Each structure stands twice: as structure tokens, then as C-alpha cells.
Amino acid sequence: MAKKASKQGLTALPLGGLDEIGLNLMVYECDGDMILVDVGLTFPDEYAPGTDIVVPDVSYIRENVDRLKGIFITHAHEDHIGALPYLWEELGKAPVYATQFTECVLSGKMAQFDLLPPEYNIHVTKEGERYKAGCFEVEYISITHSVPGSAALVIRTPYGNIVNTGDYKLDRNPVLGGPSNLERIKQIGEEGVLALFSDSTDIFGEGEKPSETELSESLDDIIAGQDKAIFVSPFASNFERILSVSEIAVKHGRKICYAGRSIQNMVQYAKECNMFPDYLLDHIVDMSNASRIAREDILYFVTGSQAQPNAMLNRLSAGENYRGIQIASGDTVILSSRHIPGNERAIQNMMNRLTKAGARVLSGHNAFVHVGGHGHKDETKQIYQLLKPQYSVPSYGTYTHLKEHQKFVEDNKLAKCLFITNGDKLHLAPEEPSIIERVETGRCYVDGYNILDEDKFILRERRQMSFDGLATVTLGIDFRNKSIAFGPIVKTKGIIDEDLQDDVLETVVAEVERSLSGKYKDGRIDDPLEAEEVMRQAVRRAFGRERGRKPVTVPLVVEIQ
Ligand SMILES: [Zn+2]
Structure with a gap:
């Protein structure tokens, strides 16, 4: 049962990421001071057709x-930093803390929004140092994931220590940077941990996640055996993979071409951050020169492993020649990423097109070409055993993931579990933990230059249009005697082919005429708004009868002289 909220004590409030994948945003409060961990985005589904990205509703923070x-x-x-440029003003331009590589990527994103220092200030963190923010003190600890500079956070408060793992796996042999700083994690465990907020993304995985180095060996074997062009499609954010495959390509005498904006951006951030090895620079060719290289001597990195409509790989699969780059018979396409749930059908269709074009397609189904960046059960257990938290708050995952995490913790007696989802404000100390408040949360859709609320009628209308099409009906009336001067004229989008199905259109027009003459027996239309509603209903009724679809209908009555 919810208690009355108080500003005293230590609380945690997820505004995103707990009951979904992505959109991660955690709010911690301590005696009135507030900090955030991550401000992530996610991508829209068919619920919001045409929108660009989704950011969390931050009304509570505002x-x-x-x-x-x-x-x-x-x-x-992106699911940890991507929403920050969009929400920068709303979040009061608070100081931001990040490791060096994260700072490079974030600054690049801020610059795309014309946000440049001193408009914002990102403090680059160093391992072992503590950063004070109100009554919080935060320490960054290196942890392996799939991007350089990943960190777990120790958040010290007067009520005890919180650890937020961020995303992690405990890779013993990463290809980039060192392994996780388990020694420091163990010391924190000895210092004492009140609550652990730990990644649930791959909690269903048994045992330990294979190392990125093991994967590199598999990719090396695959790449060594090819005698035509190779196209590799990783997640653009997986810089570790981009780097390891680049090194393998060069080892086998191939040039590298980074094709696709988001991969090029990630490589650029790494260069700016001095994380891109100099020796690789001589082996990079740009897109305009790539087609001059013999097919057996080139490896392309392409975006679009999820078959996104406008991404490079999807376009190539459709036979497109993109600045001289094309799929040809005998080429190899490696989808070096997982298939995000919901994208499977589009990916399968793309794989079919690539295969028809003569390419050999390798994915997680038929080859060892990907490992994710999130730990399995054994790694989760190890983190708990090192940190020995009093409480566990399963974090970062869908409801099913969080429940599996809870079950795993309870079955193995690793900690007392506190189960919360987005919007649950959890009091952690000094009193017994409990949910003390239910905060409104939600998704906001970035739509061009607008940000739309989840329940905004704009999205409802757009969904309706995408399902049922659009019709307009226009009527002119003489402003002196209020009689019909022209029309009704009906136009449509996405319902019928007006050239071939003009009989349907005539039927709809006849229905509108019948409705108007039935309503206005003397031929006078004194109330244009009322007439618009009569026409709107008539159009929807007629299309419903003729086509089994009631389109979004825009009626218009104009008075003319
Ligand atoms: Zn991540």
C-alpha cells in the first residue's frame, strides 16, 4: 500500500526501462536532492506511424x-543517452557526468542539436574518483559491455550505497579495453551495498555469455574463407564489433568501407576519442571509391541489420546500386547482431532478397556471428556474490525479464528482491522499503520538430489514416441564398484508385447529396458546421458500405460570392 510521499529518505523511481527494453531513465532522490542515471530513448512501433524516436515523459523531473x-x-x-539532447532544456541543463568515450559520443549528438559548450558541460569521469551531487556521491567502475567506456555506478548516500550496473556482461577477454574491474566491485561489496539495480536484458541466458574474443575467432574463420565482397551489418553502437571486424578484414588483406551514417558517426567519435587504431586508417576507403576495389579485396560495414526501410542493407537487398555499391552473386552478408523482437519478419524478407541476389547470408541462425553485450545467469550471480547487496531491484528489461531476474535472485537466495516497474517510487531507507507513490510515466514521440504525448489525438488520427485512408468532401454554397453552388466533391488518399474506380466515388457523392437533400429540404444551408458533419458521416457510411473501410474524413463547406 502506498504511503504518503516525503522528501526525506532515499528513494528510487524508474521513469523508463523497467517493463520495456530501452528508454532507460532512473531517478534517485535523497533528502530532497535528485540525480538521474541515464536518459535513453527507444524506437517507435506501429502505434505511432511516422514518428522518429520515443523519449520518456519527464514531467516529474520537470x-x-x-x-x-x-x-x-x-x-x-542510444537507449541510455539518446534522449538527452531532446530533453536538455526540460532537464534544466543539469551537470552531466560520463566516461571519456561516452562524452565523445554525447558531445557529437549534442552538436547535431546545435548544443555546444558552454551551453552544456559534461564532466569526464575517472575511475576511482567520486563526484558529489547534493547528498549523493557517485563513483564510476569499469565494466565490460559492447561499447568502450561502459561503467557501473556506485552511488553513496547517507543511508547506504546503491549500485547501478548499467548494461554489462563479464567478458574475461574483451577485444577492446580491459576486463571489468571486479576487484573494485568486490571492495564495494565489502564496504556494503544497500540495493543493487542490475541489468536483466539477457537474464534468460544460461551459463556465461561467450567472450567477444571467441566471437572474433569465428568471424576470422568466416572472413578468411570468402573470395568475393563481404558485407557486415552490426549494431552501429557496437563499436567493439566494428573495431574487431575491421582488424580481421585488414589482416586478410581487405580494405574497409564504412557505409551508412550511424556507423560512420560511431567511427568518427572513436577517432576523436583516440580509440581508433592509427594503422587502420590507411585501409579505409570512402564510399565513392569503394566500387573501384576488387570485390575480393573489400569489406563493407553497412547499417540496417534490423531491415529498417531506409537503411543501407535493406536498400541493397532490393537491388539498389548505392553510389556504386551493390550486392552480387557470391558475396557474403553477415548479420552480426541479434534480431530485435518485432523485426523478425522484415529481416527474413530482407534475407530472402539477399539470397535471391546470390549472396550467402550468415546470421545467428546458421553461424556464430554475434554475441550480445548483456550477461547471462552466471554473470548475474557473480555480480551479486561480489556485491552482496541487501536488496535487489531487477532493472532494465521487459516485465518478463524483470520477473525472471526476481525468480533467479530468490531461487539462489542472492538478496531480498524489491520488484518495481516504471512509475513506482520505491522508498529504500531509512524505513523498511516500500512503494510510497505512483508517478505518472509514459512515452513521448518525437515527430519532426514536435514532441507528442502518448495519448495525443494526432497519433490517433495518424494511426486511423494509416489503417483506413483519408477522404475529403468539399461543398460550395452561395452566401446570399445559402443554396449549393458546387459540389459535393470527394477526393481520397489510400482508399481507392480514383481513376479506375470512379463508380465508387460516384456512389459516395450520391450518398452525400442524398443526405444533404434529406436534411435541407428547402435547399438552404444556414449552418455550414452542421452541414460538414452531415457530409462527414455520409462519406464514412458510403465507404463503409462500398469498401468495408471508414476513412478519416475531412469535410469543408465554403461560402462563395
Ligand atoms: Zn548498452
């Missing part, structure tokens, strides 16, 4: 922004 002391970012993935 209303309390004077108490916000800092924004702490765990790593440089």
Missing part, C-alpha cells in the same frame, strides 16, 4: 528540476 543535482550516464548507447 516539476522538481530545482532539486536535480546531476545526470550520470553509464555508457554511450
Whole structure:
């Protein structure tokens, strides 16, 4: 049962990421001070056709922004940093903390929004140092994931320590950077941990996640055996993979071409951050020169592993020649990423097209070409055993993932589990933990230059149009005697082919005429708004009868002289 909310004590409030994949945003409050961990985005589904991205609803933070002391970012993935440029003003331009690589990526994104220093200030964190924000003190600890500079956060408070793992796996042999700083994690465990907020993304995986180095060996074998062009499609955010495949390509005498904006951006951030090895620079060719290289001597990185409509790989699969780059018979396409649930059918269709074009397509189904960046059960257990938290708050995953995490913790007696989802404000200390408040949360859709609320009628209308099409009906009336001067004229989009089905259109027009003459027996239309509603209903009724679809209908009555 919810208690009355108080500003005293230590609380945690997820505004995104707990009951979904992505959109990660955690709010911690301590005696009135507030910090955020991550400000992530996610991508829209068919619920919001045409919108660009989804950001969390931050109304709660906006209303309390004077108490916000800092924004702490765990790593440089879109689902942890991507919403920050969009929400920058709303979040009160609070100080941001991030490791060096994350800072590079974030600054690049901020610049795309014309946000440049000193408009914002990102503090680059160093391992072992503590950063004070109100009554919080935050320490960054290196942890392996799939992007450089990933960190777990130790959040010290007067009520005890919180650890937020961010995304992690415990890779013993990463190809980039060192392994996780397990020694420091163990020391934190000895210091004492009140609550652990730990990644649930791959909690269903048994045992330990294979290392990125093991994967590199598999990719090396695959690449060595090809005698035509190779196209590799990783997640653009997976810089570790981009780097390891680049090195393998060069080892086998191939040039590298980074094709696709988001991959090029990630490589650029790495160069700016001195994380891109100099020796590789001589082996890069740009897109305009790539087609001059013999097919057996080139490896392309392409975007679009999820078959996104406008991404490079999807276009190539449709036979497109993109600045001289094309799929040809005998080429190899490696989908070096997982298939995100919901995208399977589009990916399968794309794979079919690639295969028809003569390419050999390798994915997780038929080859060892990908490992994810999230730990399995054994790694989760190891983190708990090192940190020995009093409480576990399963974090970052769908409801099913969080429940599996809870079951795993309870079955193995790793900690007492506190189960919360987005909007549950959890009091952690000094009193017994409990949910003390239910906060409104939701999704906001970035739509061009607008941000739309989840329940905004604009999205409802857009969905209706995408399902049922659009019709307009126009009527002119003489402003002197209020009689019909012209029309009704009916136009449609996405319902019928007007050239071939003019009989349908005539039937609809006849229905509108019948409705108007039935309503206005003397031929006078004194109330244009009322007439518009009569026409709207008539059009929808007629199309419903003729086509089994009631389109979004825009009626218009114009008075003419
Ligand atoms: Zn991540």
C-alpha cells in the first residue's frame, strides 16, 4: 500500500526501462536532492506511424528540476543517452557526468542539436574518483559491455550505497579495453551495498555469455574463407564489433568501407576519442571509391541489420546500386547482431532478397556471428556474490525479464528482491522499503520538430489514416441564398484508385447529396458546421458500405460570392 510521499529518505523511481527494453531513465532522490542515471530513448512501433524516436515523459523531473543535482550516464548507447539532447532544456541543463568515450559520443549528438559548450558541460569521469551531487556521491567502475567506456555506478548516500550496473556482461577477454574491474566491485561489496539495480536484458541466458574474443575467432574463420565482397551489418553502437571486424578484414588483406551514417558517426567519435587504431586508417576507403576495389579485396560495414526501410542493407537487398555499391552473386552478408523482437519478419524478407541476389547470408541462425553485450545467469550471480547487496531491484528489461531476474535472485537466495516497474517510487531507507507513490510515466514521440504525448489525438488520427485512408468532401454554397453552388466533391488518399474506380466515388457523392437533400429540404444551408458533419458521416457510411473501410474524413463547406 502506498504511503504518503516525503522528501526525506532515499528513494528510487524508474521513469523508463523497467517493463520495456530501452528508454532507460532512473531517478534517485535523497533528502530532497535528485540525480538521474541515464536518459535513453527507444524506437517507435506501429502505434505511432511516422514518428522518429520515443523519449520518456519527464514531467516529474520537470516539476522538481530545482532539486536535480546531476545526470550520470553509464555508457554511450542510444537507449541510455539518446534522449538527452531532446530533453536538455526540460532537464534544466543539469551537470552531466560520463566516461571519456561516452562524452565523445554525447558531445557529437549534442552538436547535431546545435548544443555546444558552454551551453552544456559534461564532466569526464575517472575511475576511482567520486563526484558529489547534493547528498549523493557517485563513483564510476569499469565494466565490460559492447561499447568502450561502459561503467557501473556506485552511488553513496547517507543511508547506504546503491549500485547501478548499467548494461554489462563479464567478458574475461574483451577485444577492446580491459576486463571489468571486479576487484573494485568486490571492495564495494565489502564496504556494503544497500540495493543493487542490475541489468536483466539477457537474464534468460544460461551459463556465461561467450567472450567477444571467441566471437572474433569465428568471424576470422568466416572472413578468411570468402573470395568475393563481404558485407557486415552490426549494431552501429557496437563499436567493439566494428573495431574487431575491421582488424580481421585488414589482416586478410581487405580494405574497409564504412557505409551508412550511424556507423560512420560511431567511427568518427572513436577517432576523436583516440580509440581508433592509427594503422587502420590507411585501409579505409570512402564510399565513392569503394566500387573501384576488387570485390575480393573489400569489406563493407553497412547499417540496417534490423531491415529498417531506409537503411543501407535493406536498400541493397532490393537491388539498389548505392553510389556504386551493390550486392552480387557470391558475396557474403553477415548479420552480426541479434534480431530485435518485432523485426523478425522484415529481416527474413530482407534475407530472402539477399539470397535471391546470390549472396550467402550468415546470421545467428546458421553461424556464430554475434554475441550480445548483456550477461547471462552466471554473470548475474557473480555480480551479486561480489556485491552482496541487501536488496535487489531487477532493472532494465521487459516485465518478463524483470520477473525472471526476481525468480533467479530468490531461487539462489542472492538478496531480498524489491520488484518495481516504471512509475513506482520505491522508498529504500531509512524505513523498511516500500512503494510510497505512483508517478505518472509514459512515452513521448518525437515527430519532426514536435514532441507528442502518448495519448495525443494526432497519433490517433495518424494511426486511423494509416489503417483506413483519408477522404475529403468539399461543398460550395452561395452566401446570399445559402443554396449549393458546387459540389459535393470527394477526393481520397489510400482508399481507392480514383481513376479506375470512379463508380465508387460516384456512389459516395450520391450518398452525400442524398443526405444533404434529406436534411435541407428547402435547399438552404444556414449552418455550414452542421452541414460538414452531415457530409462527414455520409462519406464514412458510403465507404463503409462500398469498401468495408471508414476513412478519416475531412469535410469543408465554403461560402462563395
Ligand atoms: Zn548498452
